[in-house]
Amino acid sequence: MYTWSTSTTIQNTVCWGAILFLDEETSKDNDAFRNSEWGPEAAAAMCEQVKDFPIISGGDKILTLQDLIDRTPKEFISKVMLEEKVFKTWFDCRTVLIGDACHKFNPAGGVGAANAIHDAIALANGINGLPFHPVAEEIEAVFRTYKEERIDRVEKAFDSSKTFKTMAGQSVSSKITRYLMKYTPSWVMDSVARRQNTNRPQAAFLPPAEDKGIVRPAPQPSLSIKAPEETEESKRTQAM
Numbered sequence: 239m240y241t242w243s244t245s246t247t248i249q250n251t252v253c254w255g256a257i258l259f260l261d262e263e264t265s266k267d268n269d270a271f272r273n274s275e276w277g278p279e280a281a282a283a284m285c286e287q288v289k290d291f292p293i294i295s296g297g298d299k300i301l302t303l304q305d306l307i308d309r310t311p312k313e314f315i316s317k318v319m320l321e322e323k324v325f326k327t328w329f330d331c332r333t334v335l336i337g338d339a340c341h342k343f344n345p346a347g348g349v350g351a352a353n354a355i356h357d358a359i360a361l362a363n364g365i366n367g368l369p370f371h372p373v374a375e376e377i378e379a380v381f382r383t384y385k386e387e388r389i390d391r392v393e394k395a396f397d398s399s400k401t402f403k404t405m406a407g408q409s410v411s412s413k414i415t416r417y418l419m420k421y422t423p424s425w426v427m428d429s430v431a432r433r434q435n436t437n438r439p440q441a442a443f444l445p446p447a448e449d450k451g452i453v454r455p456a457p458q459p460s461l462s463i464k465a466p467e468e469t470e471e472s473k474r475t476q477a478m
């Protein structure tokens with residue numbers, strides 16, 4: 239199943255994209271680990287598959303994606319393979335993952351980049367609090383705390399992205415979801431938006447950003463992590 243969309247930008251250009259949804263069977267033919275599924279050849283092959291899809295022209299002429307493909311510089315056309323998943327393992331020993339490397343959301347949710355940045359903030363706060371010469375257990379403890387701070391938000395983002403993906407489809411459940419969203423009272427939508435907007439993490443080691451929100455930010459445990467105090471001893475060992 240494909241979906242495709244176009245949107246205009248403030249620079250008077252048109253953005254376009256096409257998504258091919260894969261299931262367990264079809265993903266075997268589109269293996270994300272094969273290099274041939276990335277790069278310009280894969281993008282060109284996908285353009286070939288979607289070129290005849292009709293798009294809104296705003297005039298009498300019937301346009302298709304081919305019209306946009308022809309007008310797009312080749313280096314601006316790319317193809318990515320996406321898997322929707324929240325991985326169980328986020329760290330091991332001194333290695334840690336953030337962003338898409340540990341949680342991949344459907345792009346329909348539009349929250350992947352924001353969550354990658356929120357991961358980076360929580361992790362940076364933890365790393366900033368490490369002693370000057372941390373041992374492996376201390377590093378792993380920071381990684382564990384980072385995952386604990388983020389996992390709940392990430393799972394919620396994953397679920398909401400799935401709902402947005404369902405809304406974009408043509409199945410019966412997609413139509414029901416769209417219907418329910420359309421007739422959901424605005425006060426319910428407001429309360430959902432308010433809950434989402436409580437998630438405004440900050441870096442503990444930078445001056446706090448001015449809070450212009452109308453809802454209070456949610457508690458952020460890593461905000462209270464302080465950098466270790468520099469002592470004569472730590473200065474000496476750092477210089478060595």
Ligand SMILES: Cc1cc2nc3c(=O)[nH]c(=O)nc-3n(C[C@H](O)[C@H](O)[C@H](O)COP(=O)(O)OP(=O)(O)OC[C@H]3O[C@@H](n4cnc5c(N)ncnc54)[C@H](O)[C@@H]3O)c2cc1C
Binds near residue numbers: 337350354
């Ligand atoms: C079509 C689409 C629309 C999206 N829309 C939105 C949106 O509206 N809002 C939103 O918040 N998110 C959106 N996202 C998701 C967002 O783009 C990602 O969640 C975000 O980019 C993840 O950031 P990241 O740093 O974790 O990974 P990436 O941005 O993927 O960065 C990883 C980097 O590592 C590099 N790399 C990979 N392997 C190696 C290697 N071996 N050596 C060196 N470098 C390497 C890659 O080239 C890449 O630059 C969208 C995604 C897609 C595909």
